[in-house]
Amino acid sequence: MSDNHNTTDHAEDHSGPIKTPKQLLLAIVYSFVVPVFGIIGLTYVVGTHFKPVAGAVDPTKSIEQRIAKIGTVQIKDANGPLKSGEDVFKAQCIACHGTGAAGSPKYQDKAAWGARIGKGYAALLTSALKGKGNMGAQGGGDFDDVEVGRAVVFMANAGGAKFAVPDRPAAPAAK
Ligand code: HEC
Incomplete structure (x- = not known):
């Protein structure tokens, strides 16, 4: 009788928290979905908090700004009348x-x-x-x-x- 009792306890110990097919399905879904959100979160952190190193392409600048020559000359009206x-x-x-x-x-x-x-x-x-x-x-x-x-x-x-x-x-x- 006591033997029988022990066997039952044993079987319960090995069954773990997943007892129904629905729980199994949930466990599988979570084991995929949670890491995916974790990766999305990391991407967000890296994307917003790490600035590009010097010389790297700055995505906030337009292509025109990026390919513009360094150092521009501002031309005043060189032929306009001079102030006294x-x-x-x-x-x-x-x-x-x-x-x-x-x-x-x-x-x-x-x-x-x-x-x-x-x-x-x-x-x-x-x-x-x-x-x-x-x-x-x-x-x-x-x-x-x-x-x-x-x-x-x-x-x-x-x-x-x-x-x-x-x-x-x-x-x-x-x-
Ligand atoms: C913010 C105040 C200020 C303004 C505005 C200013 N000056 Fe002066 N200026 C001074 C001071 C102070 C000195 C004396 C500098 C020294 O000798 O240490 C001085 C000195 C000078 C001198 C003599 C420099 C020398 O080598 O002895 C000339 C010339 C001069 N200023 C021209 C001008 C002209 C032209 C303008 C306008 C375009 C002008 N300043 C506007 C404050 C000013």
């Missing part, structure tokens, strides 16, 4: 030089400009184009270099200099 020194001064330089703000030589202050004028126009132009001390390149503006030169002359001449007003070099075709 006074225009540039009033548009940009006056912000500091109008009052002598930030330690700048004040407009029409001959003492402040005198020493600087002595350095010559080329040195002053270089300072204005590249920036100096508290002054950014082009005084923080975005002008044609000749326009900045004219503004330098405008201010320097008001400070006692007698620099000639610069113009853009004549086009080669005009020779």
Whole structure:
């Protein structure tokens, strides 16, 4: 009797959690479906969180952007009329030089400009184009270099200099 009991227990131990064909079917489905979703999840993580290494094709850029030459040249209207020194001064330089703000030589202050004028126009132009001390390149503006030169002359001449007003070099075709 006790033997019989043991045999029954044994048989139950080996039957496992799957007891009906429906459970078997479910087990099979899950054993395929769950890994598939796991793979989809991993693909998503890799796709969104890992950036492509330098030089790799960036899928967020259009083909035009990808095949474009590196370094483009922005062409300003090279033949358009140039602003006068006074225009540039009033548009940009006056912000500091109008009052002598930030330690700048004040407009029409001959003492402040005198020493600087002595350095010559080329040195002053270089300072204005590249920036100096508290002054950014082009005084923080975005002008044609000749326009900045004219503004330098405008201010320097008001400070006692007698620099000639610069113009853009004549086009080669005009020779
Ligand atoms: C943000 C304020 C600011 C603006 C705007 C500004 N400047 Fe200046 N500028 C200065 C300061 C400050 C100095 C003195 C720099 C120094 O000597 O350290 C200076 C100096 C100069 C000098 C003398 C440079 C030298 O070598 O002694 C020239 C020329 C000049 N500015 C031209 C210009 C022109 C042209 C503009 C407009 C396009 C302009 N600045 C706009 C602040 C300004």
